[in-house]
Amino acid sequence: MNAPLLEVRNLAKRFPTRAGREPSPWVIRDLTFAVREGEFLTIIGPSGAGKSTLLNMIAQVESASAGEILFQGSQIGLGDSKAMRPGLDRRVGYVTQDDNLLPWRTTIDNVLFPLEVQGQLDDKSRAHAQMLVDAVGLKGFERYYPHELSGGMRKRAALIRTLVYDPPVILMDEPFGAVDAQTRMQLQEDLLRLWTLGRKTIVFVTHDITEAILLGDRALVLTKQPSRIGAEHIITIPRPRNVKSFLTMPGFAEIYERIRAEVL
Amino acid sequence: MTTIDQATTLLEREPPISRKTIVIMGRAALAVLLVIGWQAGAETFGSIFFAYPMDVVRRLIELTVSGQVFVDLYATLRVSTIGFVLGTVAGVLLPFLLRRSKRWTEAIEPYVLGSQGIPKYALAPWLILWFGIGDTPKLVIVTAMVFYIPFVNVFAGIRGVDQRLVKMARIVGASETKISREVIWNSLMPFFFTSLKIALPRAVSACIVGEFLVSTEGVGHYIEHARELSDTVGVFAGIVVATTLVLAVNGIVEYLERRALAWRPTDRDMVL
Amino acid sequence: MSNATATIDADVVPAPGWRWRTHFDRLLVAVVIVALWQVGSMIFGVYWLSTPWATTSRFFAMLFSGELIRHSGYTIEESFIGAVIGGVPAVILPFVLRRSPILVSILDPFMVGGYGSPKLALAPLFILWFGIGLESKIALVASVLFFIVYFSTLTGVRALDAKLVQMAQVMGASEQQLARKIIFPAAVPNIFAGFRIGLPYAIGAAVITELISSNRGLGYLVQVGAMNFDTTQCFVAILAATIIVHAVGFGVDGTERLLLRWRPSSEATLQAGGN
Numbered sequence: 001m002n003a004p005l006l007e008v009r010n011l012a013k014r015f016p017t018r019a020g021r022e023p024s025p026w027v028i029r030d031l032t033f034a035v036r037e038g039e040f041l042t043i044i045g046p047s048g049a050g051k052s053t054l055l056n057m058i059a060q061v062e063s064a065s066a067g068e069i070l071f072q073g074s075q076i077g078l079g080d081s082k083a084m085r086p087g088l089d090r091r092v093g094y095v096t097q098d099d100n101l102l103p104w105r106t107t108i109d110n111v112l113f114p115l116e117v118q119g120q121l122d123d124k125s126r127a128h129a130q131m132l133v134d135a136v137g138l139k140g141f142e143r144y145y146p147h148e149l150s151g152g153m154r155k156r157a158a159l160i161r162t163l164v165y166d167p168p169v170i171l172m173d174e175p176f177g178a179v180d181a182q183t184r185m186q187l188q189e190d191l192l193r194l195w196t197l198g199r200k201t202i203v204f205v206t207h208d209i210t211e212a213i214l215l216g217d218r219a220l221v222l223t224k225q226p227s228r229i230g231a232e233h234i235i236t237i238p239r240p241r242n243v244k245s246f247l248t249m250p251g252f253a254e255i256y257e258r259i260r261a262e263v264l
Numbered sequence: 265m266t267t268i269d270q271a272t273t274l275l276e277r278e279p280p281i282s283r284k285t286i287v288i289m290g291r292a293a294l295a296v297l298l299v300i301g302w303q304a305g306a307e308t309f310g311s312i313f314f315a316y317p318m319d320v321v322r323r324l325i326e327l328t329v330s331g332q333v334f335v336d337l338y339a340t341l342r343v344s345t346i347g348f349v350l351g352t353v354a355g356v357l358l359p360f361l362l363r364r365s366k367r368w369t370e371a372i373e374p375y376v377l378g379s380q381g382i383p384k385y386a387l388a389p390w391l392i393l394w395f396g397i398g399d400t401p402k403l404v405i406v407t408a409m410v411f412y413i414p415f416v417n418v419f420a421g422i423r424g425v426d427q428r429l430v431k432m433a434r435i436v437g438a439s440e441t442k443i444s445r446e447v448i449w450n451s452l453m454p455f456f457f458t459s460l461k462i463a464l465p466r467a468v469s470a471c472i473v474g475e476f477l478v479s480t481e482g483v484g485h486y487i488e489h490a491r492e493l494s495d496t497v498g499v500f501a502g503i504v505v506a507t508t509l510v511l512a513v514n515g516i517v518e519y520l521e522r523r524a525l526a527w528r529p530t531d532r533d534m535v536l
Numbered sequence: 537m538s539n540a541t542a543t544i545d546a547d548v549v550p551a552p553g554w555r556w557r558t559h560f561d562r563l564l565v566a567v568v569i570v571a572l573w574q575v576g577s578m579i580f581g582v583y584w585l586s587t588p589w590a591t592t593s594r595f596f597a598m599l600f601s602g603e604l605i606r607h608s609g610y611t612i613e614e615s616f617i618g619a620v621i622g623g624v625p626a627v628i629l630p631f632v633l634r635r636s637p638i639l640v641s642i643l644d645p646f647m648v649g650g651y652g653s654p655k656l657a658l659a660p661l662f663i664l665w666f667g668i669g670l671e672s673k674i675a676l677v678a679s680v681l682f683f684i685v686y687f688s689t690l691t692g693v694r695a696l697d698a699k700l701v702q703m704a705q706v707m708g709a710s711e712q713q714l715a716r717k718i719i720f721p722a723a724v725p726n727i728f729a730g731f732r733i734g735l736p737y738a739i740g741a742a743v744i745t746e747l748i749s750s751n752r753g754l755g756y757l758v759q760v761g762a763m764n765f766d767t768t769q770c771f772v773a774i775l776a777a778t779i780i781v782h783a784v785g786f787g788v789d790g791t792e793r794l795l796l797r798w799r800p801s802s803e804a805t806l807q808a809g810g811n
Contacts, residue, residue, distance in 0.1 A: 104798040
């Protein structure tokens, strides 16, 4: 009935072995999890655990060595790079660690970029884009170039750039890693607010336990290489969650301790 | 569903022909194609415009056997080298001298940059007027062409020197000369060598071209003289010699650079 | 102690009267150069070294009579057409080859060879083929510019951040859209650099071909001037050529600044090499 939107089964990945050398180690092996529609799933893992690789495989920009990925019940092409469709025909959005804004476009042109590419540019979509721009506090900065924006502003622009074309699933790869603590809290607030408006399905990867608990409905813990899902935690803390007073919310400390013990 | 074992075979399977082989074969094929094209060109357009490859080869052998090619090569290299040395010395010295005085630097900078725009070859007829047909006009042109390369590079290098190092040296009492020699020269090294690497082939090139206009000897002269006599084979042969010469000089310089800088972790390459 | 501070500061903060003093200095240098020039022509005689005044007045005379414009026009025309013929394929080729690194590898030694070889040495060959008209100059300009622009563009295409391409692919961009919207804009600075460096060479190539054999153009004016012991004409033509080279550079820089407003100002371009 409530079939998972995205399912990963026994996913495995290792990088191609050079001829005549030892087979390279498995980065990911036997990784299985599922995501329901409208769920905010966070995945915690130490750096180097293959988090980005996992997301790359789901987004179809990297091929898997073994295993399956199912989207809305149907398997998507793996292992054969010709059959891969990056972004799964725009059903999977991907917010990467680097903001990857096009430096020669203004903020608003960057946000409109996916609509342009997809041929969806019209008054309605432009208005939607402007609404997102206002929602994350970038109003007035539409004509600025990326190098004129602060790190946090660029992150926001990258974020709404993915939101603007409404992919059902959004992958996020430590998007708030490289900013200072204040900005990060602000971005987390913005993200939660936007998510509440749209209830998208989000798979959010991070190394920060607090962030994982704060944002997610469910948090999965990734083991070290060869990575698999080590544990699953349902975050029982009710929504809406207050970012600023989060650390003192009831229930937070226990979940945090539980997870921390596993990650270490 | 791909199992782990299938995945292993999938990944481990090497392509039948390695990429390297394809590239080498491709290059060989292209080279052969070019020669065939050359031959075809000669047959289509006639030997006035297109010398036959075999004729060119024969002429090259003749020139080698008779020693003529060496006479010309020597003439070209002689002038190129002297011009290269003069141009480099001037191009390196001037920034160092200017370093002492910001005032002088600003005063003459626009003129040096302005003079860079003069097409040096255009000076050739006037130089011939003065010095006649001999080494001097070529020498002047080569020197002028070479000069700007180290000048711009060394200048930029000096400006790029970490000013904190210079300040430190001054504070501990180093004289200006000492600062020039130690701090600046060392920071400069990569820029300096890069500019040398560019300048030497450029000098040879410039000399060859200069010889078109003013000369009785040298590789460039051979080409132009052949053209005047409608000796197409000679033109082709001369171009082959000229190209080989410059590419060889290029190659030698690159080889020396690789040897000298083998220990360097980073490459600071300035384009052109 | 105070001496040390004085020298350090001199490097850092310019004193208030600086601007005027620099202009004055430069003017002074100009005067000195002209004075030396004048003295030189008085010592050596006008046949060997024309005077500053004669050069200037002839320059304007030839300008207003239209003769200078006519010959400059030929040289510019040759350079421009040659730049288009050589430059356009040089820009397009890296984009076409982008999808096939094997082809790029195969071509590489030929391109490097072409780049390193003295293209100007082909001038007599082109004159042999095309005669003393426009075509021989255009051919040489095209040859010179092609390799320079090819390598600049190739660098730009290669240096492209793969993550930008990936991002656009995830959003559903087609190959064509990738080329147009991502790769080309990213390579534009390099393309400009290629032209910025190559155009002076191109103009020089046109002039040199004119010097060898032509019946019009600035190089022709220089050659004829020298033959007639008319050093004034030589200087006027050389001056005109220099002005053109600088004007072209100015134009390219200006266009670049306009198109590349999005660049953070820390990216400076250094040009080396003479003309």
